[in-house]
Amino acid sequence: MTTPPVSELTDRARDIFRVVVESYLESGAPVGSRTISKLSALSLSPASIRNVMQDLEELGLLAAPHTSAGRMPTETGLRLFVDGMMQAAEPSAEERAAIESRVERGGPIEEALAAATATLSGLSACAGLVLVPKREPVLRQVGFVSLSETQALAVLVGADGSVENRVVDLPPGMGHVALVEAANYMNARLSGLTLSDARMRIAREIGQGRAALDSASQELVSRGLAVWSEDPARRPVLIVRGQANLIDAAASADLERVRQLLDELESAEEIARLLDSAREGTATRIFIGSENKLFSLSGSSVIAAPYRGQDGRVVGVVGVIGPTRLNYARVVPMVDFTAQTLSRLIG
Incomplete structure (x- = not known):
């Protein structure tokens, strides 16, 4: 099924779709029409909202996990939201200070990379990942x-x-x-x-x-x-911190998915290969669920950004991994800022 661009959705459909996605990303639970009528400023009845949600479901943007249980975004819907509707929020002064103070504390570069990973994990409530620069000894x-x-x-x-x-x-x-x-x-x-x-x-x-x-x-x-x-x-070139963050209250209802994700994190070589693919871009990349076959079972998302060395060339990648219901608007800029901080440190 071909996903329509955001511009082809009606204003009403865009508004309802945004509310569904943002509410789901916050709560991890399907969103019903009555909830939308209370959360949004739309002057629509629950019946009218249900009709629009049905249209969005037929487009492949929403799905109903259970009968009359409300709707949640599909991976296709999340991609549409991230690429065309998300309004990124810059890291707060406190978050920027936390990242900079941990990364720029001094010591071997590997310690700075591990600190960056741990800080990202704590701030994002995900597992932090960093691909260490491959340096040949002299x-x-x-x-x-x-x-x-x-x-x-x-x-x-x-x-x-x-x-x-x-x-x-x-x-x-x-x-x-x-x-x-x-x-x-x-x-x-x-x-x-x-x-x-x-x-x-x-x-x-x-x-x-x-x-x-x-x-x-x-x-x-x-x-x-x-x-x-x-x-x-x-040599292991991947540092992972904060796996425990993946086991939260919302995840308790889907322990099999969490177990699968933790198993996938053991595949350091495969994850390193995924992160390595982010070297090719100049900006933060987002991998959502089954868009990458490694996470097709766990339904996880990876946000990754390259960082650069003294000559301006990409030397590694830093990012986070978590459930697809990540707070993309907050975490994407956070990962990007961490990559910029590492680039300044190494450069």
Whole structure:
């Protein structure tokens, strides 16, 4: 069914539709005609309101979960409301101060991102999400410690002071002297490079026969770089805070949906992929319910906004996840402001 644009709805239909959506987003309950007649300034009888609601239902914008139980917006109706009717409310001074004070407190960037996620969760009563920037470590120093005849511990020290250890398999015939030689070569030739740049340089020098190493040492250097280069893709890049906010009083009537949503939150890789798709936009994006197959069972919504690094390029995404009856008008600007604050911090 093709959803009509807001402009094709009559003034009466738009007014009634707005009241239904806003009341549902506030209460989480279907809205009846008598409620609308009391809430709105429309001089219409409940019977007239019911007729308009029936028309909106036939358009696919409203649905009746039970006979004579009132109407609630469908996901299509929510999309129409968000895109064409919602009047966003800017974050209050208190909300902006809360976000800025938590984000700009100082310390490692990961702590700022976790703080932003927790703050968003608390202010929005949803679960907060943030996609951490994928940063390649810059090599400062490398060492190899023999563990056995077949394995060694590779120690990488990053330019930021971080230290990471990896166990690598040794090529046949690698002794202590060869381990030292390989480490010295890497420190002399690769210090100050990212992992991807280091791999490219090693491959080029080996390919051109300019690597002053025997074949076993060349293989060890390549293996060590490969292990580190593959690792960032496996690291959790998603921070989630405030899952308990998803279990509220209104959710008690639909515990299966909440359970499904909590299960979906365990799929960090899938959610990270969803958030990653928000990198492509320049503004806050809203995913409503089954518009994304990941949340087709739980009927959840995600609001996400990209944040940028020093060069202006998108480095991550911050957002919230909750039921489709989110207060979009309040939460969308809040997510956008958090993204802007993170951009200022990182930039």
